[in-house]
Amino acid sequence: MRIIVVEDQNLVLDSLVNLISGELDFEVVKALTDASFVDAACEKLRPDVVLMDVCTENGSSGLKAAVRLHRDFPDIKVIIMTGLPDLSFIDEAREAGVFSFIYKNLNARDLIAVLRQAEKNYSTWPTKPTMPILGYNELSEREVEVLRFYCRGMSRQDIAEHYGLSENTVKGYVRSILSKTGYDSIAKLTMYALANGYITPHGSGPPGEKATDG
Missing domain, CATH: 3.40.50.2300 (Response regulator)
Structure with a gap:
């Protein structure tokens, strides 16, 4: 082969x-x-x-x-x-x-x-683990992006400027993320997400694209 x-x-x-x-x-x-x-x-x-x-x-x-x-x-x-x-x-x-x-x-x-x-034409895929972050699967693509930006150390103002949105709109995303995951602060959630590999903060593309580093 x-x-x-x-x-x-x-x-x-x-x-x-x-x-x-x-x-x-x-x-x-x-x-x-x-x-x-x-x-x-x-x-x-x-x-x-x-x-x-x-x-x-x-x-x-x-x-x-x-x-x-x-x-x-x-x-x-x-x-x-x-x-x-x-x-x-x-x-x-x-x-x-x-x-x-x-x-x-x-x-x-x-x-x-x-x-x-x-x-032999047989493919191999890992079993997708069940995530202990309650509600993670319910996050929208935009909410995952916002969480990834926080994991990069960006502030609410930075994220708002990137998207061309108001800080209040970003604050609304954060409220939704915390509501779905059961966390009481975005800082605690980002620490857990980074420590357990649920978010890879640095992608090869521009901010807003899904991370693609290996």
Whole structure:
């Protein structure tokens, strides 16, 4: 099986290449640190699988690259990996046409098993955990964005200026967020959300986009 690996951390990239290359019937045909180059590599090398991090070098999004690959190379199986447990990644990956989704805490044997499963046309997805933050699933997309901005350390005024809204409108979003989650302060909620991986504060895109770092 021919595989392209896309990972921005050189140490991790080298480890992945060495691990995969240790399988006699696996061949790493290209190792990249920037997902923006994966399209050209797929055009030239026609791999069976692309194993790619969510966020790669120069802020290039693996999920956005996956959308392009699904459109232009539908026969290539894209396996997305991430070290961050932001729950939005799973939904984004499905929408992007990703074949399998894994976390980087997978051990070597399990990673090879995921690749073997892909070879047999079986996909692998993590079970989406039940969130102990009561009402988190009820938050609107805008409310999740507002919560993410607070996690970045932005003030109510900063958020209002970003959206072109009044501070009272942002205050209304905060009231709704706290009402749905049962928290009595946005500070407590942001601390819990960050500590437990429910929000990834820094995305590769501009503020307001879902986070896409890996």
